[in-house]
Amino acid sequence: MSEDQGRCVLEACKVSKTFDGPDGSRIEVLRGADLQVYSGTSLSIRGESGSGKSTFLNVVSWLDTPSAGTVWWDGVDVSKLSATELSRRRAEVLGFVFQAYYLMPELNVLENVLMSARIKGSLKRDSRSRAEGLLEKVGLKDRFNQLPGKLSGGERQRVAIARALLNQPSVLLADEPTGNLDEKTADIVMELLLGLCSDQGASLVLVTHNPQYASQTDHRAQLSGGLFNQIL
Amino acid sequence: MxxxxxxxxxxxxxxxxxxxxxxxxxxxxxxxxxxxxxxxxxxxxxxxxxxxxNIVARDADIRVIGNGILYDWKPLLAELEKRPEVLAATPYAEGVVMMKNDNIPFMPFIRGIDLNRESNVFPLDQFLDNVEIEELSCTLDDLDDETIILGIDLAHSLQSGPGTTLEIFTPLMLEKAKRDEVLLPREMELAGLFQSGWYEVDSNSAIVTLRVMQELYGLGSGVHGIALKLNADQNAEIVARTLQRYFDKSGAHDVRVLSWLKKNESxxxxxxxxxxxxxxxxxxxxxxxxxxxxxxxxxxxxxxxxxxxxxxxxxxxxxxxxxxxxxxxxxxxxxxxxxxxxxxxxxxxxxxxxxxxxxxxxxxxxxxxxxxxxxxxxxxxxxxxxxxxxxxxxxxxxxxxxxxxxxxxxxxxxxxxxxx
Known part of the structure; x- marks a missing residue:
């Protein structure tokens, strides 16, 4: 990837992550992985199960701290941020879509989407109309008041996408968003994800096993042996 | 939010x-x-x-109790009655006796009262009115030196009824016995009953005239104390403290002043x-x-x-x-x-x-x-x-x-x- 594609919104530099194994041994999942994500681009990360794809997402989002290396969000060294500043910046810069959706069962669809604005502290009058607009775009116009329990897997993932995009993050991190969906629904979700990120100008980092979905992104990275061996 | x-x-x-x-x-x-x-x-x-x-209703607001028998109580009574805080005052003598009807003994508390003054301090008339058994209801006019009024539950325990004569044994008999003298129990006829609504009182109290109590306890003309009823706006505890200070200072009477609160403190x-x-x-x-x-x-x-x-x-x-x-x-x-x-x-x-x-x-x-x-x-x-x-x-x-x-x-x- 080159800088002519825009500013670097997310950068990982020589990131390592080591875990303690059950037998006391050290398991080195990431061994100095480097990656840059530029504004408005999409990037897919592929790799075998256990290769450290999800761990990499956790580390670059600082949900887990790296054993070594540096992470920058919009040019800011994350390790230098205080806990409060880290939470605020995370809400501003990053959006998340997980394989298991993680919707709040007590809240209806609209309330789930609005939750990200509440936490960011940006809940205003137009937040509701923006959330409704996003839900319309993901095809859930008539399901605002439904509880997550009444939705199908595909619908839940679409709610999660709307929630992730409400705060207009610079980067959307999607960890196998189609992993729990059937092929047809997965295609719809991927199309929405790519389309909405493009519309909003958000960068997308997509962790996936599916080569077809990976091929739809601007860039493709292969994680193997704790390093990105190939970035196209 | x-x-x-x-x-x-x-x-x-x-x-x-x-x-x-x-x-x-x-x-x-x-x-x-x-x-x-x-x-x-x-x-x-x-x-x-x-x-x-209930305590306030059945007890005086303040008791001025002699440290021993109060023989010179009449000037004290007059002095107390003159005080602005005091509504009424009455002398009394009280103690435990043994009472017997046939072979049923009992050890109640007996109180000797001044018939003219008692009702001004204690609601005794009301207690007498509370008795609904017609043949056992009475007024203070029915009480004299030959008769006694019992609490309703005490009368029941003694199985006494209209016309019952009770034998009263007093601690004075023991004193006499020490000197090889014999004092026979005093016989008293039941005049009627009272009911305070307070079981502790109704099951363990009897009323006689002050003179009878003086004789039963060998008090002569003395009494045990003077009970006071205060005006409604008075605080019994404060008045009791004031009186105690007054008596301690004057030294005229060797007495203790107890409010109903102090008396029932424990x-x-x-x-x-x-x-x-x-x-x-x-x-x-x-x-x-x-x-x-x-x-x-x-x-x-x-x-x-x-x-x-x-x-x-x-x-x-x-x-x-x-x-x-x-x-x-x-x-x-x-x-x-x-x-x-x-x-x-x-x-x-x-x-x-x-x-x-x-x-x-x-x-x-x-x-x-x-x-x-x-x-x-x-x-x-x-x-x-x-x-x-x-x-x-x-x-x-x-x-x-x-x-x-x-x-x-x-x-x-x-x-x-x-x-x-």
């Missing part, structure tokens, strides 16, 4: 449902605890107040202690309820581990995650306290209906009310108690939420999201 509070309330009252089942159970636990605590405290206050009222202290002991015992209900909140919220933290991870991922701070659970606990406490207060007020309002139904069921109606001399279950509402219980419960429930809140805050977001 801050989002931790919003989410806390949403978890208690989820969209589309009235309330969460587990939170509802916790609220019921706190409600019951608060209800029981407030009902017990209010009824105990009522008992205390009623007992105090009994009233016992009542107060009983109330606090009950409070202490009942606290454990709130503790159990708080523990159930801690358990419910801990399970909730466990169930919502991945959601907690998500909250962190979308920008929540650890302190905000913790406060979500703390606020849930506080909200449970607030609702439990509010419902508990409403429930307690309702239960107290209908207390007599509930208790009467229970007493009817167990056929214990008469004995219960006779024992205490109350017409129903007394209650005295104390704002202080209500506020104390509310604050105490809110503190406990807030503390109960701390442990699960700390657990939630300590969850590492990546691990929380990975959890199964």
């Amino acid at each position: 801050p989002w931790p509070l919003y989410l806390a309330l949403k978890q208690l009252f989820p969209t589309g449902r009235f309330f969460s089942f587990y939170s509802g159970l916790s609220i019921v636990g706190v409600t019951l605890g608060v209800m029981v605590l407030l009902i017990v405290q209010t009824v105990m206050n009522g008992f205390g107040d009623k007992i105090r009222e 009994f009233l202290f016992f009542l107060k202690m009983e109330k606090w002991v009950m409070f202490f015992i009942m606290i454990f209900i709130i503790l159990v309820a708080s523990f159930s909140i801690a358990v419910t919220l801990s399970v909730s933290v466990l169930r919502k581990t991945r959601e907690i991870g998500l909250l962190t991922a979308i920008g929540a701070r650890q302190s905000q995650v913790a406060s979500t659970f703390c606020l849930q606990s506080i909200a449970i406490g607030v609702m439990g306290v509010a419902l508990g207060i409403c429930g307690a007020l309702l239960a107290l309002h209908y207390r007599n209906i509930v208790v009467e139904s229970l007493l009817k069921l167990f056929n214990a109606q008469n004995s219960f009310y006779r024992l205490y001399g109350f017409e129903g279950i007394p209650a005295s509402y104390s704002v202080r108690d209500f506020v104390l219980v509310a604050i105490f419960t809110l503190i406990l429930t807030a503390v109960a939420g701390l442990l699960p809140a700390i657990r939630a805050a300590r969850l590492k977001p990546a691990e929380a999201l990975r959890s199964e």
